[in-house]
Amino acid sequence: MARRRTVGYIQNEWVCPNCNTRNKGGVKTCENCGAPQPENVQFELPSEQKFVTDENAVKAAQAGADIHCGFCGTRNPATATTCSQCGADLKEGKARAAGQVMQQPAAQPKIMKCDNCGTENPSSNAVCSNCGSPLPKLAPAQPAFNAPQARSGLSPAAPLTGKRSSRAPWVVAAAVLGCLAIICIGAIVLFAFPTSSVQATVTDVYWQTSVPVQEVQAVNYSNERGDPPSDAYNVSCHDESRDVCEQKTIDKGNGYSEVVEDCHTETETYCSYTVDEWTTIQTYTLDGHDLQPVYESPSVSSDQRIGNESETLTVYFTTEDGSQETYTADSISEFQQFTIGSTWTLNMNLAGGILSVEP
Incomplete structure (x- = not known):
């Protein structure tokens, strides 16, 4: 039976289409220009992913998907019944999409230079510390979904959607395949032609x-995987179980993502037995x-x-x-x-x- 547990919540971010400012996921209007987040602007994972610890932030993450007002488009929390902007009944609104697995963000440089004033800023900054201009975020090279992670390796301060690499996965894969191809071609040329x-x-x-010269003798087998042969005797079997877990980061549709760990138990049978076999x-x-x-x-x-x-x-x-x-x-x-x-x-x-x- 599959089991799921919540590891924690992280705050997403979204990019304002008007001024290109990166905003925290819990913020519903742009912190730079004040424009509301449109329904079609998706949440993204931040470069630095940390679990939220503030009790109010955790409650907000657990509240469900936000609702966009059907009249003015303003984004409202799932617990709201009327629009905070125009007062319209949110029964006519539309909940944001939720439940999809978030994609891994592209690796960001540690220092990012402001295009407007040239000031160097930490890449985690959304706006320049000197002039306040938005600092862009590198787009992912391609979707890279969560990889299985060992339970023992979990750390709130660590990236939560798999190991971050400075190279796109397809580049690494292409390089490995290229090297293998060269080795195979070299081996063929060396030995086959x-x-x-x-x-x-x-x-x-x-x-x-x-x-x-052969005769039938008793042959003992120990801890063989699977069922024993039908003619085996002195049979002793036992089951061994292990948990297989995969960690995912799922969009909650409200500016936060839930980090979950899906686990299921795999059981295999191992048997020891004796079989009479022709033996040299x-x-x-x-x-x-x-x-x-x-x-x-x-x-x-x-x-x-x-x-x-x-x-x-x-x-x-x-x-x-x-x-x-x-x-x-x-x-x-x-x-x-x-x-x-x-x-x-x-x-x-x-x-x-x-x-x-x-x-």
Whole structure:
């Protein structure tokens, strides 16, 4: 079952369309020019996000979405019944949109220079400390929604919508993908494509064959995820649960955002059990330096069996410049073509490995 708890409230801000002044979310008219906030001007998260601690501010955040008067457009608190500007009944008004997840603000410089007088101001200032001119806010490069945060890492003074980066997420992602692409292309060029061919003579061959003998034995498994096999015995299972939490910052439609933590419990079953399985108890090997690999033929009892045979087929070459190269044949029929003294063309990759051979 999903669970939600409120972590706290932060005050948003909005930008006056008349004078470009940044205003605190709880302020309903522009602090610079006095113009009311229009219905279509959205709230934004401030660059510095802190929980509000004032009791009245918390109550305002919890009150619900503000209502714009249906006659004059003035923004009124959710608890109001008549417009504070024209006195009209707010039953005809329209509540502001609420409930959407707020997007991460763009990273702001620590110091912002006033375009009007050149005074340097902290980026948290909405207006210039010298001349009172509005200080603009950088627009987000693209929406970046809240990322899951560990419960233990929560701090009221920390950014509440994920880690703030000086680069847009898509720039970082593009850089990572670009690096991975270069690495992949380099690996393909290094290992997959032939870059040179050399003539070489077969100087030796070597084969080794393996024949496993198996019998049914009890095999124990511990803390395996999921249900045990149907033929398992000595079964012991237990459930392990963990809370998975995600933090979001949600617009309340009244100049504040609610920081919530949504959690749900994920449960997985782990089992220990015993299963009877065919198990290799001994492997018989033979080897030689000729072109006729042979396999051991061990005798087995009624409760045993022969497992899958395997072989390793190695060819040794000496190139024209005297270097030694090793090649592993894929099949016995291929291996038997490499007679001692025969000459072959070795197609080499950039790393010096043999990709293929030609007579």
